[in-house]
Amino acid sequence: MYSIGKLAKQFGLSRGTLLHYDKLGLLSPSGRSAAGYRLYSEGDRARLKQICDYRDAGIGLDKIKTLLLSHGDSATLLQSHFHFLAEQITQLKQQQQRVLNLLQAPQMMAPDYIMSKQQWVAILRESGMTDDDMWLWHQAFERAQPEGHTRFLRSLGIEEDEIKHIKSRSS
Incomplete structure (x- = not known):
């Protein structure tokens, strides 16, 4: 599992960006630590990579959400x-x-x-x-x-x- 800071750092993003993605429903943490901190799984990491790939292609967050929901029909x-x-x-x-x-x-x-x-x-x-x-x-x-x-x-x-x-x- 990855903390929000560790996952953000791997992708060169800010903690705030991951919080924003969560708010938009693009990437939600799979769990929480005993202290209530967000924890991300390997699946979450793969999803973030996909989001970053789409962003690097110039696709807006609203369209990324549609792509992620399309389940392969993109x-x-x-x-x-x-x-x-x-x-x-x-x-x-x-x-x-x-x-x-x-x-x-x-x-x-x-x-x-x-x-x-x-x-x-x-x-x-x-x-x-x-x-x-x-x-x-x-x-x-x-x-x-x-x-x-x-x-x-x-x-x-x-x-x-x-x-x-x-x-x-x-x-």
Whole structure:
């Protein structure tokens, strides 16, 4: 059994955080000591690890409670969160590009930025592809992996209206 302090320390949390989790119904101690102190079991420790993993993924405490109650049927909620994060990443990349445009300093692009639409088109042109070839490429991508095609277009920083146009023309 673990005391509240010992368990909190293992996860780099404060005692107050564990008390808050108890108040929310996320993590309750399995028992009490003779002096009335909270005691946590290995099962409680495993549950706290799961809570911390979800928190590290950016999931809110209300959704974590739903996930913990789902008893293994968490895929839908996690997929929804994944798509939410993808949207946020796309929006942030677009904002980042706008700031660079305002600064007129494209060389400042973050190292984790993959490629811009202009860079991608230039590579395709250098490899001998015509506009018609590029549309055939989009059509094949859309048929094979419509969601992957959308994610790829977003990764290039393409605006949502243009993505809809490309996807509709590729269908």
